[in-house]
Amino acid sequence: MDSKIETLPEQKKTEPQSLHLRILHDVESKIVSGAWAPGFRIPFETEMAKDYGCSRMTVNKALTQLTRAGLLERSRKSGTFVKAPQSLSAALEITNIRDEVEKAGKTYSYRLLSDNPNASRPDFLSCLGASAFCDIRKVKCLHFADGVPFCFEERIISRNAVPEVDAASFEQEAPGAWLFKTVPWNSAEHQISACAATGEAAEFLDIACGTACLMVERITQNSKGYVTWARLSYPGEQHRLFAKFTPTG
Amino acid sequence: MDSKIETLPEQKKTEPQSLHLRILHDVESKIVSGAWAPGFRIPFETEMAKDYGCSRMTVNKALTQLTRAGLLERSRKSGTFVKAPQSLSAALEITNIRDEVEKAGKTYSYRLLSDNPNASRPDFLSCLGASAFCDIRKVKCLHFADGVPFCFEERIISRNAVPEVDAASFEQEAPGAWLFKTVPWNSAEHQISACAATGEAAEFLDIACGTACLMVERITQNSKGYVTWARLSYPGEQHRLFAKFTPTG
DNA sequence: GAGCACCATATGTATAGACATAATAAAGAT
DNA sequence: ATCTTTATTATGTCTATACATATGGTGCTC
CATH class of the missing domain: 3.40.1410.10 (Chorismate lyase-like)
Structure with missing residues (x-):
């Protein structure tokens, strides 16, 4: 209760606490913003692991979940690619x-x-x-x-x-x-x-x-x-x- | 094209190849069938790991994904519970x-x-x-x-x-x-x-x-x-x- | 009994290592 | 040139381990 001016909390809004969630959201926002367009080959797990200073498993967890969510497509040897936004809910997606x-x-x-x-x-x-x-x-x-x-x-x-x-x-x-x-x-x-x-x-x-x-x-x-x-x-x-x-x- | 009577393939339909997917589908079908009703406390990770003869991490992967999908609710110390089927697609769920x-x-x-x-x-x-x-x-x-x-x-x-x-x-x-x-x-x-x-x-x-x-x-x-x-x-x-x-x- | 400190426990997260698998690329044989 | 083999590579899976964290329960004190 003292009068010291406190700095605002570091995190902007709901900065995820765990690393794999942070990676997940980082990648997601890059995709949603268009920075990584459909078809783009995103960095390899090993590269991202090095960037984030973490183990490959942590990156893998994030990317696996984004794949399940339909944002990514992965294939061995080739790498991980941003998927085309073809089915933003299967049936109600009547864009085309x-x-x-x-x-x-x-x-x-x-x-x-x-x-x-x-x-x-x-x-x-x-x-x-x-x-x-x-x-x-x-x-x-x-x-x-x-x-x-x-x-x-x-x-x-x-x-x-x-x-x-x-x-x-x-x-x-x-x-x-x-x-x-x-x-x-x-x-x-x-x-x-x-x-x-x-x-x-x-x-x-x-x-x-x-x-x-x-x-x-x-x-x-x-x-x-x-x-x-x-x-x-x-x-x-x-x-x-x-x-x-x-x-x- | 010979007349030999062939036995049907072992797997019923699309038996998942990996263990964590098998666990995921096992749990899912127990929930969908009603064998594990909403509110039911499912076995602990360690128990299931022992049952399947695998590591806890493998079970964890399956349960984490089912939690993301909304089938389960987990809390520390208490365990993992089957969630009520409250929002089978948020908006179109007009059951009530x-x-x-x-x-x-x-x-x-x-x-x-x-x-x-x-x-x-x-x-x-x-x-x-x-x-x-x-x-x-x-x-x-x-x-x-x-x-x-x-x-x-x-x-x-x-x-x-x-x-x-x-x-x-x-x-x-x-x-x-x-x-x-x-x-x-x-x-x-x-x-x-x-x-x-x-x-x-x-x-x-x-x-x-x-x-x-x-x-x-x-x-x-x-x-x-x-x-x-x-x-x-x-x-x-x-x-x-x-x-x-x-x-x- | 209310409040409190403490412990036990189940999940949450992360790691390093290992091997499998699929697909590509390169080198070799015909 | 074409087919085959081999090596390389990135993902897929799994393990054993470790520590963090939340929380229900126990027992202690007052």
Whole structure:
């Protein structure tokens, strides 16, 4: 209780106490931030052990767990590689609508509806703490399956978090697919709801106003902050989200 | 191509090659099957090491990973315990609708609509390979939030997989809640879709036919086979499924 | 009985060493 | 040139050991 000015604790937030957890989080953040992009061969166990001044087993423990979590791919002799973020939860990962359509045996096509490369901050996002979405590109597009409207997509991309977006064209390629291959690991929040189709959505999807729609809203972020927001509207009862869960996966 | 009768391969399916994986799967199956129920104190590391004739570290590796996966809870001195299957995927785990309603600050109530303890096999499930659902109990019920219909539930419970169901009453307690505390670990498949309310559902939910509904269908199984099927219908746009995903969780 | 010091114990972490295994690369034989 | 053998290398697994740490239990004191 004396008046001595105390220095702040060393650890920023929740600095892991054990070494293998620290290594695990170090590697994870390098991957999530994009410093180690998918396909990159990360240092060998022996190298990291030397860097951290610890035994190989300690590094091994961290890397083994990241492999189980799906962030890494390892093979003998070749080394350890950052895995492509292909399945951020198997079923709800609907980034690539093309795959979704083609897996159903249908022909995919795509049309850009509108593209505002320098839009102002939207108002409907204020509730989400997404104040980071101030300098954005705003895109609307439509996905077709066998020529029939399959999904109406409204998307916002942060120009701060993804500077490369200025050079991208969404005439031929959907923003979702472009982001998927451009932005490294990230985390996502989904909201799924049913709604009655209104105005724009009904018009583009070519369905009557009031028809039941499945709506998926997703906010994606990585270490640089909020990356993108998307609202996907699927018409009628034709679409189903499928998810399977087991304890260990 | 000769006519010699071959013996089946020793291993049933994919017998893990390494010891710590074998231990991991042994423990997991004991938990999933219910042999080790939630709360049960599993043998100490040293005991299991002796049983398997291996070092404690090998057992530790298996148990540590099961702990990360959420199947176990460990504490020093006390031992290792089977965890309650509380979050088989955080957001989509909607087994307990009461919690869901009360978390939204509303008052929960429940009403049993119909109960057929000895129903015949339903036809609409044939596509799911759920031929195990032949001897079933069929229940319909309604969940309320502040007195307003919140969710219409149709449920089928396998009397083979859950023999105890014959003694259960669903007058006061919803079948979902009863199953949650009765049946041990399991895996689940979800299908989420939007639909227009029809007939029964519209009537009980007190909404107009054609109103958009969020429909969640779930099939649950454990080591004894298919346990239960449920269809939950949420009226209008009032309900949202929320899910957050990060690489490691 | 309440409070306290102390011990026993199960997990948590880390290590150095050992050998297995798979995949690549290099050297050798045909 | 192509096939084969061999060596190299990084990961995969396992051990025996060591000490740290949290915590339930025991017994002591007051």
